[in-house]
Amino acid sequence: ELAAIDALAHGLADHTVDNRGDVGSWVRKQCLHSLAGVFEADSLVLARLATAGGGLAMRLLGLVLRSTTEKIDKLRAAAGRLLELLLGGQRLPDDGAAADPQLSDGGGGEFSWASPEAAYARIAPALAIGDEQLRRALFEGLVVAGAAEPLGKHAVGAVAAYAETLPVPGATAAGGPAAPDAGAGSAAQPAWSASGIVAELARLLLTDKRTSRVINPALIVADQLIDQGALAAASPSSWVSLYRAVRQVAAGLRAPQRLLLCLKLYGSLALASDGLACLAAGSLLAHTAHPSPTIRQAAADHLFAAVCINGAIDAGEDAAGIELLLVETDWAQDGPAARDARARLDSLLQPRLRRAPAAP
Numbered sequence: 001e002l003a004a005i006d007a008l009a010h011g012l013a014d015h016t017v018d019n020r021g022d023v024g025s026w027v028r029k030q031c032l033h034s035l036a037g038v039f040e041a042d043s044l045v046l047a048r049l050a051t052a053g054g055g056l057a058m059r060l061l062g063l064v065l066r067s068t069t070e071k072i073d074k075l076r077a078a079a080g081r082l083l084e085l086l087l088g089g090q091r092l093p094d095d096g097a098a099a100d101p102q103l104s105d106g107g108g109g110e111f112s113w114a115s116p117e118a119a120y121a122r123i124a125p126a127l128a129i130g131d132e133q134l135r136r137a138l139f140e141g142l143v144v145a146g147a148a149e150p151l152g153k154h155a156v157g158a159v160a161a162y163a164e165t166l167p168v169p170g171a172t173a174a175g176g177p178a179a180p181d182a183g184a185g186s187a188a189q190p191a192w193s194a195s196g197i198v199a200e201l202a203r204l205l206l207t208d209k210r211t212s213r214v215i216n217p218a219l220i221v222a223d224q225l226i227d228q229g230a231l232a233a234a235s236p237s238s239w240v241s242l243y244r245a246v247r248q249v250a251a252g253l254r255a256p257q258r259l260l261l262c263l264k265l266y267g268s269l270a271l272a273s274d275g276l277a278c279l280a281a282g283s284l285l286a287h288t289a290h291p292s293p294t295i296r297q298a299a300a301d302h303l304f305a306a307v308c309i310n311g312a313i314d315a316g317e318d319a320a321g322i323e324l325l326l327v328e329t330d331w332a333q334d335g336p337a338a339r340d341a342r343a344r345l346d347s348l349l350q351p352r353l354r355r356a357p358a359a360p
Helices: 004-010 024-041 045-052 056-069 073-089 117-129 132-146 154-163 194-205 215-227 234-252 254-271 276-289 293-309 316-328 334-357
Strands: none
Touching: 004 024, 004 045, 004 056, 024 045, 024 073, 024 154, 045 056, 056 073, 073 117, 117 132, 117 154, 132 154, 132 194, 132 215, 154 194, 154 215, 194 215, 194 234, 215 234, 215 254, 215 276, 234 254, 234 276, 254 276, 254 293, 276 293, 276 334, 293 316, 316 334
16 A cells, blocks of 8 residues: 555656646656546555555645646646545544645635636645645745646746735734744745745755746746745845855856746846945846856846836946947847946946945
8 A cells, every 4th residue: 555655645746847748747647547547545644644644645645736726727727636535534634734724615616626717826825834845845846836838827827825924024913022023944845934935945946957837937036026025024044045055057058048037036136235236237237248148148137127117226426338238239249349348337336336225
């Protein structure tokens, strides 16, 4: 029994892609249906898995939670059915860790896991779950779904709505103690604050570049959450950790699509935190000298938006000169004119970046 369920759990993590598309989805679908049959036939399976040790029960729960965020409607529906079987018909391995993730229908009415808007709105509150392994699995699934069109807006919207329910560090409620800050360096659980969500996004960005299917989605979702103002309460230190993760992703990167996403996120980070504005603007400025004309132009465009439109950096009396260089230079060309413009832009911006307050 253990070996069979372990094999099926491995199948839930099969995301193989080839020229036919997501061929791993065929495996995931069959594994979801097979597991549903197993748990429907015997209500003590999960309890036996927990008793056997090895962490299989919690790993399986995490994989099922992540599967409820599937981009394919039929798979998400199968995962939702399996999750309801596990929580409603099985004895949970640890009631404290595997809290009920808001599966009630909220007062009646029809509900379908096949509907992305309804499914993501229902499962996102389970990010409040106490077990880090389960929470990370669910958050990763929502991030991957958040980068897919057209359902991505529902996944990002659900995470944003959840973030709005989180306590703000330093705020007090009815005379109670201030809410803790769960930043990147905190021992607190990362779901308990906006800082924790930022820290978890940074962690996803630092996964193995060669095999990760979550780096691009994490860049996209981080940018969208910042744009929606969902992470405004995050601490300055957590923003710096995210910036450093983006910089590490961008370092020596040859894939233009991922680097363009990094530049876009630099532009958003410049507006997310005063302490980050100079760091992010400096990274954009550096990429105006990139070998790729597409990257140079994108860096200049995001730098223009951050400095000239949104005022992330106080350009002072140099504002007109900086704007002129960014707008009128053909950054797609690498001739003497563009190189001269780059040198003049550097001479105008770098002193202001150095004079700005250091990020924490």
